[in-house]
Amino acid sequence: MKKILWGTICLMVIAACKNEPEKTTQTAMAGDTTKTPGPVEFADQKYIDMGKASLAKFASGDIDGWVSGMADNVILRWSSGDSLAGKAAVTKYWKDRRMNVVDSIVTSKEIWLPMNVHQPQSIEQKGIWLLNWHQVHATYKNKQSLTFWVHLDMHYNNDNLVDEIIQYVDRAPIMAATAKKK
Template identity: 50%
Template sequence: MRKLLLGMIAFLLFLTACKDETKKETTATEPAAGETKAQPAEFADAKYAQLGKDGLAALSSGDIDKWSANWADNIVWQWNNGDSVAGKAAVVAYWKDRRANVIDSITFAQDIWLPVKVNQPQQNEAAGVWLLSWYAVNAKYKTGKRMMQWIHTVQHMDANDKIDRVIQYLDRAPISAAMAK
């Protein structure tokens, strides 16, 4: 799995690094001499990767208040199955309940972080900074059972560098099995 993720990242780096070296005629939509045209997407500042790492450390320690300090008031947390929680107060309540009553301990390993700045949205994604991450999760539930899986998380930052959207891609089956009594 890690080789696949590293391959995907290498491919993204390759696409970003490739430039059309052929000379083009200047048109009204192209930059004037001496200017550079913004790429549709580019690497963002590494500070966003650190923000993500700090968030996982806070979640692991059970400090939801510290973790949520970087969330926007209008945050939407969405999962790949279509479920979602909207609003900072609701998302904080959700995770405080999970950490206090459902998850006994949780650790993260083999994490990969890719901060990307989208200058020109391609479809319906928002412009701005997105933090892509992949990590192995090892959680022990209050039932005494464990759950281990890879999770992919996508986070969007608003104009104030607050997280306003989180999309998590995970497999619910091992989570449900670990929660079963």
């Protein structure tokens, strides 16, 4: 038994003395780059500035200024499934709405997240998306007012123009507030 124990100890000492290269693991640090980007990464902060300027124009009623940052083939989609196609249609709809329905809009509590989508995971396009959440306090021409949250997804084309907007909003309270009273 002593010989087996002594033999085992010798083998363990020999195995421990064997020079194997040290295994290392690397952890990515903030700011490090890799050869291939992940499916999504943060985009340039300039898109936040562009989005804030655009939202300010919209809230102030400057519809021409707001649509100036859009591509001619822009598509505006609402979460309800309705949509508008083309800058002319978006301009016409919102000018009419601001002149005949909406008296004022004040936005607050804004959150902005610029993303660069390299590998779409669903139906979204590749490229730059600016995600926004904000609270709206709207006063309508009929003197009704309403406070609600809006979520916007805006896609930028290669010319840094918005070519797709998806607006998530519960339109039922808006339609109720703007309905003509009988």
